[in-house]
Amino acid sequence: MxxxxxxxxxxxxxxxxxxxxxxxxxxxxxxxxxxxxxxxxxxxxxxxxxxxxxxxxxxxxxxxxxxxxxxxxxxxxxxxxxxxxxxxxxxxxxxxxxxxxxxxxxxxxxxxxxxxxxxxxxxxxxxxxxxxxxxxNDEEKTGNVKVGLFDDNLVSLDNDLKLNIGEKTVILNEKGKNISAEELKGKELIVFYTVSTKSIPAQTTPTKIIALDIAQKHMLEEAQFAIGDDYYMEKGEKMIPIRKVAEHFGYKVEWQNKSATIEIRQQNRSFLISIGKEQYSYNKSLRYFKVVPEIKNGKAYVPEEILDILGAN
Missing domain, CATH: 2.40.50 (OB fold (Dihydrolipoamide Acetyltransferase, E2P))
Structure with missing residues (x-):
């Protein structure tokens, strides 16, 4: 050999x-x-x-x-x-x-x-x-950034950084809307900070925190894949099959023939959508579609805007 x-x-x-x-x-x-x-x-x-x-x-x-x-x-x-x-x-x-x-x-x-x-x-x-x-990376001013998953105590899962929320800490979601500190728990975060302690984990009071919901993003991408070519455009809005996408997110969907309405339920979340009407209810609060839902080829279609609500935690 x-x-x-x-x-x-x-x-x-x-x-x-x-x-x-x-x-x-x-x-x-x-x-x-x-x-x-x-x-x-x-x-x-x-x-x-x-x-x-x-x-x-x-x-x-x-x-x-x-x-x-x-x-x-x-x-x-x-x-x-x-x-x-x-x-x-x-x-x-x-x-x-x-x-x-x-x-x-x-x-x-x-x-x-x-x-x-x-x-x-x-x-x-x-x-x-x-x-x-x-x-x-700003060459003139100090600025540190940490991207990672954080637990319910706002400690990064690599035990590198612990966050202490201050009065001036700006907390946003990835769309730029203000959210509470409670909504940071268990999320992937972009953390902006200047100084930290030398402890393990290091502690800091961030300047800004942006929460990313990667799981929701993946579900939305999967929903788009499930829709495929089953959509059409109406007045500039993409109309999607509501039963297909709702069941994709794990909702139970029921058609009420007499009132021409669709009831969508999952745990403590519920929707009531009426064919031909802009107004619909979400957990008993009233909301409005940009384009009215309608029936085509035996299926109910609604504007794509409902995806963000269906996919929300």
Whole structure:
């Protein structure tokens, strides 16, 4: 039997890998491979729904849809990553905590990009990533940012940071609406802060906290997949089949023939929707659709706006 040299043994032991060693962008040609789940390690899986890529923007390119694609290099300029910036990306300054526009992403900026690790991605080099969050590191002012899951005591699951909510702490959801501190528990948070203690975990009073509901976002994406081509446009609004989407979220749906109404129930949540009427009830409070629900091909369709309510916790 022939002896194996050291490199051969190392290759057999290590097995397949993703971007294991730093290499130059010019030395490897892109290879199209099947779509695979994003690689994760146990710690990242437990403490956050996101993976992070950091580097300096070396080039900004506009794609066919006039959306920017960032070429990001590490500090040694040995590896690069391509970031596709969509309209949905949340972009913030690390110090001012202000939300930025896409056109503020310029060459020379040091950024941290966070992408949903549960989404599939092509295993090619350089990696192509569509980040949900982009943090622009302010070079002039101090500003720290922590992205991760926090427990009911507002301690990050990696035991790195504990949050003490102050009177001036701004607390928002990802749509920019004010929420309570109670709504932060068990959520993925973007935490902006300046100083922290040297304890374990470090403690801080954040300047701003933004709560992300990743589970809800995934459910909404799955609902859109379930709808597929079963929709139509009416007065600029997307009309979707209410029974299909409500049952997707686990609701019980009943049709009341005499009154031409749809009753949707799940635990302590209930909806009553009338065909041909803009007004509907949600937990006995009155709300209004932009377009009236109607029957087409034996199915009831309502405006897509109801998805956010059905998918809410």
């Amino acid at each position: 022939k002896k194996l040299n050291t490199l051969t043994i190392a290759a057999l032991v290590s097995g397949p890998f993703l971007f294991q060693a730093p290499v130059s962008a010019q030395s490897i040609a892109p290879v199209n491979l099947p779509v695979m789940p994003i690689a994760e390690n146990v710690q990242q899986q437990d403490v956050s729904n996101f993976m992070k890529v950091s580097g300096v923007i070396s080039k900004v390119i506009e794609d066919d849809a006039n959306l920017p694609k960032l070429i990001v290099e590490d500090k040694e300029k040995t590896t690069e990553t391509h970031l596709n910036i969509t309209d949905e990306a949340l972009i913030f300054n690390s110090s001012t905590t202000e939300q930025l526009k896409r056109d503020s992403l310029k060459e020379g900026l040091l950024i941290d990009a966070y992408y949903d690790k549960h989404k599939p991605m092509l295993m090619i080099y350089p990696p192509r990533i569509t980040p949900e969050i982009v943090i622009v």
